Amino acid sequence: MRRLRLLSIITLVALLAPLVLAGCGGKKEEQVTELHFFNWSEYIDPQIYDDFEKEYGIHVVEDTFASNEDLLSKLQAGATGYDVIVPSDYMVAMMIELGLLAELDKDNLPNISNLAETFTNPPYDPGLVHCVPYMWGTTGIGFDWDYFDEPPDSWSYLFDPDVASQYAGYYSLLNDPTEVIGAALIYLGYSPNDRDPAHIEEAKNVIIAIKPYVHTFDSEQFEDLLSSEEIHLAHGWSGDIFMKQVEDESIDYVIPKEGAIIWADNLCIPKSVDDSPARKKAAELWINYLMRADVAGKNTNYVWYASPNQAAEEYIDQEILEHPGIYPSAETWKRLTWSEPLGEAQALYDRAWTEIKSE
């Protein structure tokens, strides 16, 4: 009997304690100890996760996606577990239109003042209402000098059957509809944002014709495949190749003479996070941390992608700041094109991609 009374007192105390405590300190916010970051693969210095956790007690869990279209379909399928995502420019515009992004509270992002002027008002998110730029780069051709006397500086290496057949089985294309169809359009002399159904059809047929020569469609390991000499050419992203070059000097990267796509990836918070003020705050804390000058500098030194963060420059290695493959010259800039949201034509690209992949 006495035991029973003691037990019920203990239960009562256990039940009431949180209420009493909450009452004392006003309404206590739920403590966030874990954050889910949905990023491209190999796109952050992992040390930054440890540093952030040490400083703020929040553990960042990383999950990776391989393309903007992948990221979009996960969100559209109802994924609500991600606190911070990293879409590229054109995808930011699409996501804003679809109502998938939360608005940022600038009061929680003082480090936004570190950004270079040119990145503070991008056309895909004027005034940085939803996102802040993370890194930028270009999409070109990675290659292994052991197999070339001259850099393979033309898309014909990948898309002209006469040339591409010489590399049959030894090259990869990104597993990315916007990049692959965009590159084929550039090869054909069109814009990577071309909306003419006949041109998109033409690009699709070019890709289907060379598909037998493609070793693999890959966006996450192409630099490793180059290094292991499984492939000699890779349609790929600048920084991934340069990062690999550090350990394998025979690997290099070239922006094709016909032109290429330039892109900027952005840190954004999915709309669903608005339901939890504590999670939203933690997400903003993480974004603000990534914009801290020393952190952004350290990150660029690791991933070899250009930083939109002006204040970070004093922390970025000179070798990177002066690298023409990372910060292209004015001359090269003229050949670069940003991807745009395609509106109605998006369906044509989607259909073309499905046909390419199922051929």
Ligand code: N2P
């Ligand atoms: C990093 C991939 C860069 C993202 N591995 C291309 N938008």
